[in-house]
Amino acid sequence: MTPPELSPEIVLFHILPKLPGKSLLRFKCVCKQWRSFLATPLFANIHLHHLTTVDPHRHEKVLFMASTATSGPLAAKMVQSPSLVVTHYNQNAWIVASSVNGLVCVGILKHTTTEFFDMTIWNPLTGEYKMLSKPIDTKCYSRNAMAFELYYSCSDDDQVPNRFEWQQLQVEGWSVGAGRASLAGGSTADGSSRALKLVRAYDQARELNNLDDDYKILSITTDRNVYIYSLRSDSWRKLESTLDHEDRIPCVGDHNLLDKKLHFLMGKRSRYIIIRFDLKTQKFTKIAVPPSCGRENLSLMVVRGCIELTRFRKVLRGTRMIEMWRMNGDGKWMQIVNISYPPDVDRTMRTKPLYLLRNGNLIVKLTFYGIGISICKVDPKKNYTEDELCSGSTIGPLRTYIETFVSPNQYVT
Amino acid sequence: MSKKTLTLMSKDKQLFNIEEHLAVQSVTIRNMVKEDGASSVIPLPRVDSETLALVIEYLNRQQAPEEDEDYVKKFVDERGEIPTLLELAQAALDLDIKKLMDAACMKVADLIKDFTLEEVREALRIENDRTPEEEKAIRDEFQWAF
Numbered sequence: 169m170t171p172p173e174l175s176p177e178i179v180l181f182h183i184l185p186k187l188p189g190k191s192l193l194r195f196k197c198v199c200k201q202w203r204s205f206l207a208t209p210l211f212a213n214i215h216l217h218h219l220t221t222v223d224p225h226r227h228e229k230v231l232f233m234a235s236t237a238t239s240g241p242l243a244a245k246m247v248q249s250p251s252l253v254v255t256h257y258n259q260n261a262w263i264v265a266s267s268v269n270g271l272v273c274v275g276i277l278k279h280t281t282t283e284f285f286d287m288t289i290w291n292p293l294t295g296e297y298k299m300l301s302k303p304i305d306t307k308c309y310s311r312n313a314m315a316f317e318l319y320y321s322c323s324d325d326d327q328v329p330n331r332f333e334w335q336q337l338q339v340e341g342w343s344v345g346a347g348r349a350s351l352a353g354g355s356t357a358d359g360s361s362r363a364l365k366l367v368r369a370y371d372q373a374r375e376l377n378n379l380d381d382d383y384k385i386l387s388i389t390t391d392r393n394v395y396i397y398s399l400r401s402d403s404w405r406k407l408e409s410t411l412d413h414e415d416r417i418p419c420v421g422d423h424n425l426l427d428k429k430l431h432f433l434m435g436k437r438s439r440y441i442i443i444r445f446d447l448k449t450q451k452f453t454k455i456a457v458p459p460s461c462g463r464e465n466l467s468l469m470v471v472r473g474c475i476e477l478t479r480f481r482k483v484l485r486g487t488r489m490i491e492m493w494r495m496n497g498d499g500k501w502m503q504i505v506n507i508s509y510p511p512d513v514d515r516t517m518r519t520k521p522l523y524l525l526r527n528g529n530l531i532v533k534l535t536f537y538g539i540g541i542s543i544c545k546v547d548p549k550k551n552y553t554e555d556e557l558c559s560g561s562t563i564g565p566l567r568t569y570i571e572t573f574v575s576p577n578q579y580v581t
Numbered sequence: 582m583s584k585k586t587l588t589l590m591s592k593d594k595q596l597f598n599i600e601e602h603l604a605v606q607s608v609t610i611r612n613m614v615k616e617d618g619a620s621s622v623i624p625l626p627r628v629d630s631e632t633l634a635l636v637i638e639y640l641n642r643q644q645a646p647e648e649d650e651d652y653v654k655k656f657v658d659e660r661g662e663i664p665t666l667l668e669l670a671q672a673a674l675d676l677d678i679k680k681l682m683d684a685a686c687m688k689v690a691d692l693i694k695d696f697t698l699e700e701v702r703e704a705l706r707i708e709n710d711r712t713p714e715e716e717k718a719i720r721d722e723f724q725w726a727f
Contacts, residue, residue, distance in 0.1 A: 174667055174671060174705070174706060175671065175674070177674070178667070178670050178671055178674055178686065179705055179707075182670065182674070182682060182683070182686040183670075183686045183689050183690050183693075183705075184690075186686055186687050186690035186691075187690045187693075187694055188694055191693075191694040191695070194698065195698070195701060196719055197698050197711065197716050197719045197720060198698055198701050198702055198707055198709075199702070199707050199708065199709060199710050199711065200710050200711065202707075203719070295722075
């Protein structure tokens with residue numbers, strides 16, 4: 169077979185965006201054109217668009233940080249299993265605060281303080297990062313802050329950056345133009361110059377139309393003050409909204425983003441409640457947890473587009489139960505998991521289920537008092553054999569994560 | 582009334598007939614029909630006859646809309662050779678048949694994702710324009726991905 173005449177647009181715009189992040193990182197070496205194209209915001213957004221629209225949650229992974237490795241700070245060292253990413257760091261306290269579109273917000277702690285010394289937005293895949301300017305209120309950086317959540321914001325209701333522009337470019341200039349040129353006997357050289365033109369047109373369109381596209385951080389302090397950080401302007405501002413005083417119950421520290429709304433699980437003893445913050449209206453509302461939820465080890469996560477609550481309950485004779493609920497679109501809770509877990513063999517250990525994988529396996533956190541923490545994968549079908557994924561003296565919270573090329577420095581001119 | 586038929590001509594001057602209402606799944610052909618009625622033969626100077634035969638087979642499919650996604654996936658799966666898929670993707674791009682192009686490109690991406698750099702260059706016919714030193718520098722930077 170003779171080699172087909174292959175236009176660069178097929179490869180650059182239609183094959184590369186369909187590749188996983190890790191392959192793309194290697195393929196930077198293929199040729200100079202690929203390396204420069206892979207570094208453009210246009211590519212980052214087409215790739216992200218593909219990840220989040222075609223089978224949206226297929227590429228979702230779980231990410232957390234552990235303090236075991238000897239690599240440099242903010243180095244992209246990951247240990248991967250099919251759905252898990254572990255990032256390592258050598259300073260004692262890098263904690264993942266939150267993650268969106270492949271960007272991760274990380275707080276840096278100095279050994280004994282309860283405040284983050286610095287905050288950074290980091291892309292673990294490319295290793296790029298940006299240190300944030302200091303907040304107006306130092307309480308924003310408190311480790312006990314009620315919430316610290318990174319999110320993507322755009323006046324367009326879409327969750328994906330610049331989808332509108334990309335589709336418009338596709339319709340107006342790209343596919344149609346390509347078809348006509350080829351029928352007239354166009355060559356691949358045309359394709360190449362069109363590719364360049366598109367990158368330029370995209371940059372201009374972004375400049376002109378989308379000044380409000382931004383990555384933001386919502387921070388709620390222990391005083392119930394609400395602050396928002398903007399990556400575009402690298403600055404903080406205070407919001408009028410505050411939480412009601414009657415809600416002075418301590419946060420249990422789990423918060424997650426869904427549909428432009430942040431969800432926090434708060435509570436003490438038997439009073440758990442989910443607080444929802446609407447990013448658009450900037451108002452707080454409350455959601456009740458399932459009535460059968462108890463008082464032990466409740467945790468919240470947004471997994472594959474749904475809110476999930478997990479509870480780990482001790483019953484008689486050391487047997488434990490794992491229960492999970494998922495909130496459906498209509499706001500009703502449905503129990504999805506209800507299994508018993510074998511009794512503790514070693515009494516110095518505490519177990520907390522964290523995440524239910526698609527194949528039914530669970531990711532659990534084992535705390536060995538005075539020794540450290542271990543993250544394991546547990547297969548309920550195989551007599552609960554624990555498969556250790558990583559261990560360390562401290563391990564940050566788990567976050568769902570996708571590997572993208574989104575740059576934390578995209579707004580720096 | 583008989584259905585209107587269009588004639589497409591491949592790079593190697595072979596003629597293919599296809600009913601107009603099926604052919605206009607291609608946005609490019611639809612636009613041509615709209616513009617000048619396209620009564621004569623439509624030349625496709627970049628598409629060879631084997632690829633055009635595949636495209637015609639795809640356009641002639643008789644699938645219920647809800648099974649279409651699975652059909653197009655199976656259609657490209659059965660033609661799992663990278664050169665064939667690339668030809669098909671290129672023809673689908675030129676003719677603006679989005680579903681077919683996306684499926685063919687997805688399959689290529691799936692096939693090459695674990696390839697070595699050399700294999701990728703060979704499969705996509707890309708010339709290596711880097712010196713070994715440059716390549717090593719990039720490799721070192723992202724060593725964990727290799």
